[in-house]
Amino acid sequence: MKRGICILGATGSIGQNTLDVVARHPDRFRVVALTANQREEEMAALCRRYRPKLAVMREESAAKRLRQSLADLPEITVAGGAEALQAAAVDPEVDEVMAAIVGAAGLLPTLAAVRAGKKIYLANKECLVMAGSLFMEEVRRHQVQLLPIDSEHNAIFQCFGDERGVRRIILTASGGPFRQYPLEKLGEVTPAQACAHPNWVMGQKISVDSATMMNKGLEVIEARWLFDLPVDRIRVLIHPQSIIHSMVEYLDGSVLAQLGNPDMRTPIAHALAYPERIDSGVHSLDLTHCQALEFEEPDFGRFPCLALAFDALAGGTAATAVLNAANEVAVQAFLDGQLSFTGISRLVSRSLEEYQPSTPQSLEEVMAIDAEARARTRSFLRSGLAA
Numbered sequence: 001m002k003r004g005i006c007i008l009g010a011t012g013s014i015g016q017n018t019l020d021v022v023a024r025h026p027d028r029f030r031v032v033a034l035t036a037n038q039r040e041e042e043m044a045a046l047c048r049r050y051r052p053k054l055a056v057m058r059e060e061s062a063a064k065r066l067r068q069s070l071a072d073l074p075e076i077t078v079a080g081g082a083e084a085l086q087a088a089a090v091d092p093e094v095d096e097v098m099a100a101i102v103g104a105a106g107l108l109p110t111l112a113a114v115r116a117g118k119k120i121y122l123a124n125k126e127c128l129v130m131a132g133s134l135f136m137e138e139v140r141r142h143q144v145q146l147l148p149i150d151s152e153h154n155a156i157f158q159c160f161g162d163e164r165g166v167r168r169i170i171l172t173a174s175g176g177p178f179r180q181y182p183l184e185k186l187g188e189v190t191p192a193q194a195c196a197h198p199n200w201v202m203g204q205k206i207s208v209d210s211a212t213m214m215n216k217g218l219e220v221i222e223a224r225w226l227f228d229l230p231v232d233r234i235r236v237l238i239h240p241q242s243i244i245h246s247m248v249e250y251l252d253g254s255v256l257a258q259l260g261n262p263d264m265r266t267p268i269a270h271a272l273a274y275p276e277r278i279d280s281g282v283h284s285l286d287l288t289h290c291q292a293l294e295f296e297e298p299d300f301g302r303f304p305c306l307a308l309a310f311d312a313l314a315g316g317t318a319a320t321a322v323l324n325a326a327n328e329v330a331v332q333a334f335l336d337g338q339l340s341f342t343g344i345s346r347l348v349s350r351s352l353e354e355y356q357p358s359t360p361q362s363l364e365e366v367m368a369i370d371a372e373a374r375a376r377t378r379s380f381l382r383s384g385l386a387a
């Protein structure tokens, strides 16, 4: 029987890759709901191609424009606003949800899907960075199947057998576009340079996070919760070619790695079909033609955001929620030309210095910490403290 899928963040990089895989298997999947924020033209094109039952825009004004442009397709219901986003994720015809909204905005709709017992494909790592233990508690309480989409976590999932035999997991990282860039010039790099990732094509926010290596820090936090491992059993290793997507080391010395071309359709297809395997459209990996595989230790001096993420993880959920909020504000300010590239880590660090250690007991508390951290970070930004 076909499974009904909702794609949260359908117009984004993960959303479009998911639709590419789904379209290859019309016998397996039915697109029930697509959501986006404000890019209604991209959404209209997706609706014409995939004919969902429901199309939701987070911005009400974008929903209005989408409704007008889809007037000739009355079978597609168009809705707008935050509540409609959550309603799409819990629609009775939806069996599974691709959580691919970028940033903190993904938390509530993904959580709504968890609470409705939907199968979750998790791309939005920010859910776990903001609310790790609370989110995983909900996953357990509702006995939901949660499959990782991030290529590193998906690789680890594929290599992870009996966890009692695992010594540690090794997250690989390309090092991004600035791994060897002159340190003294990092303060002048532009958003276009930061978004030009050597191996992956991704949305702007995760591209900047990859350039600062905050992305790897967020992934360490994500791995801590997904695989229930303490931070001292999670290692980061630079591997510039992005052919090995991550590894699991066992007590007997065995190391299992997952390899493949850097194309998000592989982890997406793996998760969508799990435990079966389906075609993803990705070419075979030709090891005779790829560059030599290299590895090196991460340079925490060059990438202070990675160190900040490890520190925040040691500080608990309130600290990782602050890290996430401050980073989102800082990355947006960099993209808007209000902050230098090196200012990102300074601003996040400044915001973390001021946070009040606490262990949030509810999602409401997490959202309050997030809002307060954003306000504080914006005020540091306005006062030029990170310049």
Ligand code: NDP
Pocket: 008, 009, 010, 011, 012, 013, 014, 015, 035, 036, 037, 038, 039, 040, 042, 058, 085, 099, 100, 101, 102, 103, 105, 123, 124, 125, 126, 149, 150, 151, 200, 201, 202, 203, 204, 205, 206, 264
């Ligand atoms: P994109 O920026 O390409 O897409 C983001 C999607 O989220 C768009 O559909 C966007 O809509 C929507 N969106 C943005 N803001 C909101 C909001 N406030 N409310 C509702 N929807 C919103 O991001 P990516 O696809 O690159 O990344 C998505 C998630 O997946 C991130 O958490 C990222 O870390 C993770 N991820 C991405 C990978 C990749 O290869 N891209 C790899 C691994 C993880 P609109 O188009 O209208 O703005």
